[in-house]
Amino acid sequence: MTLKIFNNLSHDQKMFTVVDQGVFLDNYVTAHIRMNLYAVNKFFVEMVYDSNVNRVVEVRSFKSGIQLDKYTAHINLD
Numbered sequence: 001m002t003l004k005i006f007n008n009l010s011h012d013q014k015m016f017t018v019v020d021q022g023v024f025l026d027n028y029v030t031a032h033i034r035m036n037l038y039a040v041n042k043f044f045v046e047m048v049y050d051s052n053v054n055r056v057v058e059v060r061s062f063k064s065g066i067q068l069d070k071y072t073a074h075i076n077l078d
Contacts (some may be wrong), residue, residue: 001041003063006040014045019042036049044064044067044068044075045061046058047059
């Protein structure tokens with residue numbers, strides 16, 4: 001599956017694809033939001049879970065960029 005095809009899926013289809021084909025990489029947690037990062041083929045997907053409404057509120061996809069910074073901030077490369 002390509003990023004373009006993934007982006008054209010419905011919200012529910014995106015969630016199913018991530019659960020079915022994605023590889024969990026990391027998570028990022030704040031007071032109200034939890035973001036899980038997955039690799040799906042050759043792109044990344046964030047599933048954004050809002051604890052206030054108790055559901056996944058957004059599915060974000062990208063190939064690279066600043067979206068990954070929050071996951072790499074805790075990695076020590078020394």
